[in-house]
Amino acid sequence: MSALEDRIGAARAEGRAALVAYLPVGHPTVEDSIAAMTAAVEGGADVVEIGVPYSDPGMDGPVIQQAVDVAVRAGVGMRDVLRAVEAVAAAGAVPVVMSYWNPIERYGVERFATDLAAAGGAGAITPDLIPDEAGPWLAASDAAGLDRVFLVAPSSTDARLAATTAACRGFVYAASTMGVTGTRATVGDAAERLVARTRAVTDKPVCVGLGVSDGDQAAEVAGFADGVIVGSAYVRELLEGRGPEGVRALSAQLAEGVRRRSTVAP
Amino acid sequence: MTTSAVHPPEQRLESAQPAWPDATGHFGVFGGRFVPEALVAALDDLTAAFEAMRVDPAFVEEFAALQRDYTGRPSPLTEVPRFAEHCGGARVLLKREDLNHTGSHKINNVLGQALLTKRIGKQRVIAETGAGQHGVATATAAALMGLSCTVYMGEEDTRRQALNVARMRLLGAEVVPVTTGSRTLKDAINEAFRDWVTNVETTNYVFGTVAGPHPFPLMVREFQRVIGDEARAQVLEREGRLPDAVLACVGGGSNAIGIFTAFVPDEGVRLVGLEAAGDGVETGRHAATITGGSPGVLHGARSYLLQDDNGQTVESHSISAGLDYPGVGPEHSHLHDTGRAEYRPVTDAEAMEAFALLSRTEGIIPAIESAHALAGAMRLGRELGPDAVLLVNLSGRGDKDVETASRWFGLGDRSEVDPGPGMDTDQHATEGAVTSGEAVRGRDAGSQA
């Protein structure tokens, strides 16, 4: 009963990791962002994380900040996000919304859950909402049959890993490095350690994000995770003017990476 | 309400502890923790260390000694009769946080958090700053305790408060101008959180006000409540009664919570927070978060904030950099919703009138932030009448604001401000007081700043 878990499970059945692409709605425009998401799916993304623009993106580095700032200034809101959800679903990938909490709270938690489900969205990832504060969202996502993805981090205690993964549905988001979003030269072994600690407390799929930018890194992460999440590298394609073509090509490279599995699977 | 009723001398000499927040940092429906999971462990560690430290006699003694010998506490209470003539004849007592070392109440909190930093074994502190007062205080404590210090400050504010940038650098701190978003305090906080989540193993975030995720609103309150604890005892000793009202400006809300806390259980004492109304709340160019905002989540806590229909934070506006913030601490939201405290707007022009008035009538140049509280006293005093006793938190001194004030009043091209009649012309001569008309004329110069 989870669209995300089903899709990630299907990838696993093919002996590979799933590719999860992040792009924010409204950069450079709403239409162009939807075109980019469609291109990401055509290039091989299994899941698209549809970013809700927010004025104070405390977990994001300069690349995503710059793109989101454009969307915020243009007044992009939840209605645009729901259109992107429909487009991604139509393109054949699983749409999941990525949003800081305040835009959802402002829209109305129950209204958000109802409208997201109606648009064909699988659920939402909430980077600044921890399960401790998520009462209304747990109830609304249950009622609407939506997935809900919380984050775990290298600094999470074992007790928090257990509680947080228990609250997740769809997958568990392992924020692999301590820090903000942005591409990194190396993935580092913190990610693999975090995934191992997470698997010790849950059977749910674990996807890794923060820092992956190319096919080789994707292959490395695919060696120990169920899904590889890529954000800043996609956004950079748009910021540097390569448009949907650049996004499609990046997806193809990453999709090849998640099939390569350079290291031994767990 | 015109009250001249004298409160019975208070039996209770000890100030009580408020019943909030709960164990997870909630003040009613406000507060809590809306943060990335990566920060939860650090916030838990900080909470545990703070709870252990506050009951540790060695810490209590070290903190008290620093407050006495370094900050210069207790700060005096000063009655200001010539200023009070403009407050409907009410009596006005100022709690002189401007006389603290570094020139504001911010040092109270920072010394506590710096001691805590040492206790948890971290060597680096980071801070956000708006007016620069919290940055200066943090840089000061870091110098005193041998910690390395990075201060994030909106680029716009580094221009408005250039003097404080120089002070921080002299004290050995690195000042990072923040060029994202509105380039003011809110963006400096975002940048400080990004630094913290990246460097949390070595770094402690010394937060400057009673906002942010738990435990900051609780911890900063407990470090600032010395203001009200002292003032309550000082007023009782001097007057044999409690004040009718306690007034303070509200940016994030730390000086206000600091002076309110001791009085929260004293139901006869009105608690009045003065918010920065900029050009006027109706113009949309203001920073009056409770008056003009709505509940939501910003910077790690649920509280009132200025936001649009999409939940985007709206930029605030105030002549005062220290009040130019679109959020407010969760305890203030709770005090507002429960009716225990009231929050009123004060425009730039009203604050600058009070700024000039206190300077001219009492020889005390207040911080522009604190001038908002003084303007609130001018209005409330007229409402309450001549027997009322008003306690006003003078949260800081105005040295940092001399340039802004000179521009506002057009002092650069004139040797002297025209003396004019004060507000209460029927009562006393007010030599040299700047009229409200003067203040309004000066406004164009101010907004070009």
Ligand SMILES: Cc1ncc(COP(=O)(O)O)c(C=O)c1O
């Ligand atoms: C003198 C003074 N008063 C008040 C404030 C506002 O902060 P808070 O509302 O936390 O007291 C500041 C902030 O910089 C300040 O410098």
